[in-house]
Amino acid sequence: MNIVNRMIRIVTTLAAVCAAAETPGLLQPGNPGPTFSLPSLSEGRVSLRFYCGDTLLKPHINNIRHIVVLSFWATYCKPCQREIPELMKFAEKHAGDSIKLFCISIDREGERIVAPFVKEKGYTLPVLLDPYRKTAERYGVASLPALFVLDERSIIRYASVGFRENDPLDVKLEGIVSDIRAGRTVTIVGSVSGGESVAVEADVASATKPQRVLLTAKNRWDAIVAVECGMSLEKLADSLEVEPQVIKGWYADLKKAATKLWEKPQLK
Numbered sequence: 208m209n210i211v212n213r214m215i216r217i218v219t220t221l222a223a224v225c226a227a228a229e230t231p232g233l234l235q236p237g238n239p240g241p242t243f244s245l246p247s248l249s250e251g252r253v254s255l256r257f258y259c260g261d262t263l264l265k266p267h268i269n270n271i272r273h274i275v276v277l278s279f280w281a282t283y284c285k286p287c288q289r290e291i292p293e294l295m296k297f298a299e300k301h302a303g304d305s306i307k308l309f310c311i312s313i314d315r316e317g318e319r320i321v322a323p324f325v326k327e328k329g330y331t332l333p334v335l336l337d338p339y340r341k342t343a344e345r346y347g348v349a350s351l352p353a354l355f356v357l358d359e360r361s362i363i364r365y366a367s368v369g370f371r372e373n374d375p376l377d378v379k380l381e382g383i384v385s386d387i388r389a390g391r392t393v394t395i396v397g398s399v400s401g402g403e404s405v406a407v408e409a410d411v412a413s414a415t416k417p418q419r420v421l422l423t424a425k426n427r428w429d430a431i432v433a434v435e436c437g438m439s440l441e442k443l444a445d446s447l448e449v450e451p452q453v454i455k456g457w458y459a460d461l462k463k464a465a466t467k468l469w470e471k472p473q474l475k
Contacts, residue, residue: 369402
């Protein structure tokens with residue numbers, strides 16, 4: 208069975224080579240989907256490994272591997288605004304099924320601009336926030352919308368850029384899911400690129416400025432004190448727009464500094 212799975216992944220990767228020339232940099236089928244932990248508008252912090260991968264992070268909450276659909280988008284992307292309703296239609300058909308869809312916003316303003324936009328548009332899919340675009344970079348996203356379908360083991364089985372008005376997305380997704388569940392090579396229905404798309408805004412540097420301020424010694428100390436006083440590590444990480452592991456690293460740095468400060472000097 209392992210040999211069969213390997214052959215499927217090899218063939219899938221070869222099938223995507225022709226499309227890769229039209230979408231340079233985009234992570235292609237056959238590659239493991241880079242994991243992430245991102246804040247959500249409604250579900251707290253969400254990790255890809257909650258739903259797919261060789262080992263699920265929180266099996267006590269979810270112990271069923273899912274097919275995961277990721278759509279990278281932004282509020283300024285008009286094609287994205289036409290794609291998301293198609294994704295909602297597909298999600299409604301599979302309500303209760305082991306398929307999970309996430310729309311990952313790369314808007315640098317984060318929740319402040321995304322939350323009211325989602326409410327105004329009536330989007331019902333889970334929305335994750337990637338304001339520093341680290342996850343988008345790992346997936347090679349340079350244009351929007353960018354769509355990925357990952358199998359239950361977190362292997363990318365389909366990747367595309369752009370929205371095609373005359374290429375029904377829900378029909379395409381049905382075929383992709385059917386192929387994955389049957390253990391077949393994903394048949395690329397229609398084009399995987401060439402649809403209407405918008406380039407990712409190249410102003411990431413401005414989004415990193417707040418993080419540089421937060422990484423001062425005083426801000427690190429304030430963050431550690433906040434956690435010690437009972438603030439949730441995840442909530443604090445969201446407010447500072449850093450990963451929880453970063454704050455844990457500050458703890459380790461503080462411990463080293465304290466140890467060095469209080470160790471007894473050697474007598475001469």
